C-alpha cells in the first residue's frame with residue numbers, strides 16, 4: 353500500500369534506511385559517474401535507455417514552450433480550421449494575419465509535437481494529438497484556463513511562498529473558506545464562468561464513470577457539487593429508470609435549473625441548493641455521487657462531507673467518488689504519475705484542497721463509516737479514478 357502523501361501533516365519520524373533506500377543511493381552514485389553516460393551510449397544494449405532519460409529531461413526543460421505552442425494553436429483556432437481541410441502556409445498566414453516566416457515556426461513546432469502533420473509537399477493537417485482538440489471543446493477551454501495557472505507560476509518560488517495571490521485563486525470563489533451567502537454581480541459572474549468550464553471539461557470524466565459502473569440496481573441518485581448538471585443529464589439518458597437530486601451552491605443550481613429545463617429533464621430532478629459546509633445533505637437517494645469535489649477542499653472539510661454523505665444514505669446505500677487522484681507510487685497505480693505534478697500545483701493555486709491517493713480517500717471513507725470500500729477499475733485514470741463505498745445494512 354502506498355504511503356499517505358500529505359507528509360506535511362505527519363510528525364517528523366526517525367529515518368531508518370531500508371534496502372530500497374540504500375539501492376536508490378547506489379543508483380544515484382552510478383548516474384552521477386561521468387564514465388557511465390559515455391559507456392552507456394557506446395553500448396547498444398543501454399543506449400536506448402540513456403537516450404530516453406536525456407529526452408525526458410529535455411522535455412521537462414522545454415515544457416513551457418510546448419504548452420505555449422499548444423495555446424497559440426488554440427488561440428488561432430488552427431485545430432478547427434485544419435480539421436478535414438488541410439491548408440498551406442500562405443493560406444494560414446492570410447487567415448491568422450501572421451507573417452509566413454514566424455507562422456512557419458509555430459506550424460513546424462506543432463508538427464514536431466504531434467499536434468499537426470505535413471500533408472504532401474506544403475500543406476498542414478491535424479496530427480494525432482490535434483484531432484481530439486478539434487473534437488472536444490472542453491480541452492481547448494482547459495488549455496486557455498491553464499494560462500491563468502501558468503501566469504501565477506511564472507516565478508515558481510514566489511508562487512510557492514504565496515500561492516493565493518494570483519488569477520487562479522480569484523477564479524474560484526469557494527476554494528478559500530466559505531463562499532459569500534449573497535454574492536454580488538461580479539461574484540455571480542464567477543459562478544457562471546467556472547460552472548461553464550466544469551460542464552465543458554466533464555465529458556471525459558463522465559465517460560469513465562458511465563463505462564465503469566452499472567447503475568441498474570439504483571433508484572435515485574444524489575449528485576453533490578453537481579454543477580450545471582452535465583453528469584445528471586447524461587446519466588438520465590444512460591439510465592432512464594433513475595430519478596435524481598442535485599446539491600450545490602444556490603447560484604450554481606440556478607444555472608442547473610435553466611440547463612435541465614432546456615434539455616427537458618427538469619421533471620426527473622429535485623434541486624437542493626445549499627452549502628455542505630453548513631447544511632445537511634437531503635435524504636432519499638440510494639446512490640450519492642461526488643465528482644471532482646473532494647480535491648477542492650482541505651481534509652477537515654472532506655471528512656465532514658463524507659460523514660454527511662454517510663448520514664444521508666439509507667442502510668445498504670452506495671457512495672461513488674470520482675476525481676483525479678495521485679499516483680504516489682507509480683509502480684502501484686495505473687496510469688502515468690507525471691500528471692500528479694499538474695494537479696498538485698493546480699490545486700495549490702486554486703485554494704486549500706489537495707490531490708489525494710486512492711488509499712487516503714478510502715481510509716477517509718472508512719473513517720466516515722463506509723464498509724466494502726473498493727476501487728472501480730477504469731480505462732483512463734488520468735481523467736479520474738473511481739472509489740465505491742457501501743453503508744452498512746446492519747443496524748448498530
Ligand SMILES: C[S@@+](CC[C@H](N)C(=O)[O-])C[C@H]1O[C@@H](n2cnc3c(N)ncnc32)[C@H](O)[C@@H]1O
Nearest residue numbers: 526550554577578579600601627628629643644
Ligand atoms: C470542481 S466543481 C465540479 C463540478 C462537477 N461535479 C464536475 O465534475 O464538473 C466543484 C463543485 O462543487 C461545488 N461546491 C463547492 N463548494 C461547495 C459547498 N460548500 N457546498 C455545495 N457545493 C459546493 C461548486 O459549486 C462546484 O459546482
